[in-house]
Amino acid sequence: QVQLQQSGPGLVKPSQTLSLTCAISGDSVSSNSAAWTWIRQSPSRGLEWLGRTYYRSKWYDDYAVSVKSRITINPDTSKNQFSLQLRSVTPEDTAVYYCTRGEGLWYFDYWGQGTLVTVSS
Amino acid sequence: DIQMTQSPSSLSASVGDRVTITCRASQSISKYLNWYQQKPGKAPKLLIYSASSLQSGVPSRFSGSGSGTDFTLTISSLQPEDFAIYYCQQSYSTPYTFGQGTKLEIK
Numbered sequence: 001q002v003q004l005q006q007s008g009p010g011l012v013k014p015s016q017t018l019s020l021t022c023a024i025s026g027d028s029v030s031s032n033s034a035a036w037t038w039i040r041q042s043p044s045r046g047l048e049w050l051g052r053t054y055y056r057s058k059w060y061d062d063y064a065v066s067v068k069s070r071i072t073i074n075p076d077t078s079k080n081q082f083s084l085q086l087r088s089v090t091p092e093d094t095a096v097y098y099c100t101r102g103e104g105l106w107y108f109d110y111w112g113q114g115t116l117v118t119v120s121s
Numbered sequence: 122d123i124q125m126t127q128s129p130s131s132l133s134a135s136v137g138d139r140v141t142i143t144c145r146a147s148q149s150i151s152k153y154l155n156w157y158q159q160k161p162g163k164a165p166k167l168l169i170y171s172a173s174s175l176q177s178g179v180p181s182r183f184s185g186s187g188s189g190t191d192f193t194l195t196i197s198s199l200q201p202e203d204f205a206i207y208y209c210q211q212s213y214s215t216p217y218t219f220g221q222g223t224k225l226e227i228k
Contacts, residue, residue, distance in 0.1 A: 047219035111164035
């Protein structure tokens with residue numbers, strides 16, 4: 001059974017960097033069939049796919065254009081986890097952030113518990 | 122980006138009713154369409170993938186159909202635990218996008 005455990009601060013100041021980590025159990029971040037993905041949810045934007053990292057003989061990543069200049073998703077093979085960094089945040093980045101496993105590159109079958117991140121001074 | 126539009130936005134129904142939710146894509150997405158259920162304070166849960174495949178452990182009263190631009194999620198006989206918000210999501214091309222949700226409420 002795959003489990004995803006999120007960690008990270010719930011409050012970030014404007015212009016700073018939002019950092020979250022997702023620890024994986026029951027699967028490997030280096031899996032050749034999964035894509036490790038971050039999704040956020042807010043009342044104004046609904047569910048929004050942010051980006052993913054995945055391994056297919058080498059590492060790949062891709063990101064939503066809306067955040068591409070500010071986002072990095074990194075795998076950490078030594079700890080079997082992956083992380084999200086979102087730079088230069090504004091109050092519009094306030095949302096519940098979820099880490100997920102994408103099965104193949106297609107659908108999200110396991111989700112973390114969600115982290116409410118508020119951007120406020 | 123591919124836009125996903127669900128209808129209705131909300132729906133009132135009774136236990137035992139048959140319910141259908143519709144999702145329309147702004148362009149053809151073949152069968153790259155997934156359905157999720159979300160309850161308050163919880164992460165979305167995968168119900169249906171690839172338009173019509175039932176995720177392991179999901180009750181058989183849930184079913185999906187469609188291809189191209191038009192898709193449906195059907196619950197054959199509503200149970201009390203089915204009252205939730207339902208989302209469709211396309212996985213045809215990135216950025217993967219979700220519908221705005223359909224809130225299923227008890228009548």
